[in-house]
Amino acid sequence: MTMPLLKPFLAVVMTFLVASSVAAQDRPRVVAVNYPLQYFAERLVGDAAEVIFPVPADVDPSFWRPSIADISTIQSxxxxxxxxxxFATWVDRVSLPRAKVANTTTAIEDQFIRTESITHSHGDGDEHSHEGLASYTWLDPMLAIAQAEAVAAAITARGIAPDDAVATRLDALRADLAELDRQATGAFDGMQDIAMIATHPRYQYLAQRYGLSISSLEWEAGAMPTDAEQADLVALATQTGAQVLIWEAAPPAEAFAVAAELGLANIVFPTLAQGVDDQTYMQAIANALTAISEAKP
Known part of the structure; x- marks a missing residue:
């Protein structure tokens, strides 16, 4: 290409790049406090907005503490x-613009589950309590539908994406969640009389939806249980006659062996406040349900 022709070509390229950059910056931004809301929002807005989940992958979103920079990103x-x-204790300590905030569980508050007072700490974090409300609402696909509807309403109310496109995507998301509920109903069929233990108290809405009996421990997700924690498992399994142990995240293989020696079927059922590598919300729960079906006592 000769020099006289090269200059106009470069000018066109630079104009395109600048326009693309400006367009990207001009896209509305949506912030979600957990992965399920990020997933719902991304499906509903398509390419019309950028959806941000600001919590680092190795941090529990329930107890994340945003930095000043994080707060600025969220507020803007x-x-x-x-x-x-x-859910998300930082929300009560940060000033958020009311006009920008949407609480996705307002319509289902009558279905909230009250929890017992359990105070403990995660790793090197401060002590905290689970007293109050069970917050992992999205583990019940029907409640997840209500949350997705709230997300869609918030998106359209602020003109973030076209109403008709959001409505079409919401119909598809509703159908997927209803199918997930159908799969869960089948997976848990006949398990209502089988006692189960979970490694963390986060499955209340799952248990409520499908009539399950789930007792809970206080283990760190994905970690090898200590000798004391293993003793707690033995005691709880003896007390409840449990046949299934539900892990919030996959632990070391030797941890599975400990449970198997007690006659417990090991099931990994991610609670999804954080995403699971290479799996969407729908895929992660569907895979867990398949594992439940295959491991039925």
């Missing part, structure tokens, strides 16, 4: 999606 967003039900 066009829409801030809260889970409600006491």
């Amino acid at each position: 967003a066009d829409l801030i999606l809260l889970n409600g039900a006491g």
Whole structure:
């Protein structure tokens, strides 16, 4: 290409790049306090907005403490999606613009589950309590539908994406969640009389939806249980006659062996406040349900 022709070509390229950069910056931004809300929002907005989940991958979103920079990013967003039900303790300590905030569980508050007072700490974090409300509402696909509907309403109310496109995507998301509920109903069929133990008290809405009996321990997700924790498992399994142990995240293989020696079927059922590598919300729960079906006592 000769020099006289090269200059106009470069000018066109630079104009395109600048326009693309400006367009990207001009896209509305949506902030979600957990992965399920991020997933719902991304499906509903398509390419019309950028959806941000600011919590680092190795941090529990329930107890994350945003930095000043994080708070600035959140406050400047066009829409801030809260889970409600006491999820994300930082929300009560940060000033958020009311006009930008949408609580996705407002319509289902009558279905909230009250929890017992359990105070403990995670790793090197401060002590905290699970007293109050169970907050992992999205583990019940029917409640997840209500949250997805709230996300869609918040998006359209602020003009973040076209109403008709959001409505079409919401119909598809509803159908997927209803199918997930159908799969769960089949997977848990006949398990209502089988006692189960979970490594963390986060499955209340799952248990309520499908009539399950789940007792809970207080183990660190994905970690090898200590000798004391293993003793707690033995005691609880003896007390309840449990046949299934539900892990919030996959632990070391030797941890599975400990449970198997007690006659417990090991099931990994991610609670999804954080995403699971290479799996969407739908895929992660569907895979867990398949594992449940295959491991039925």
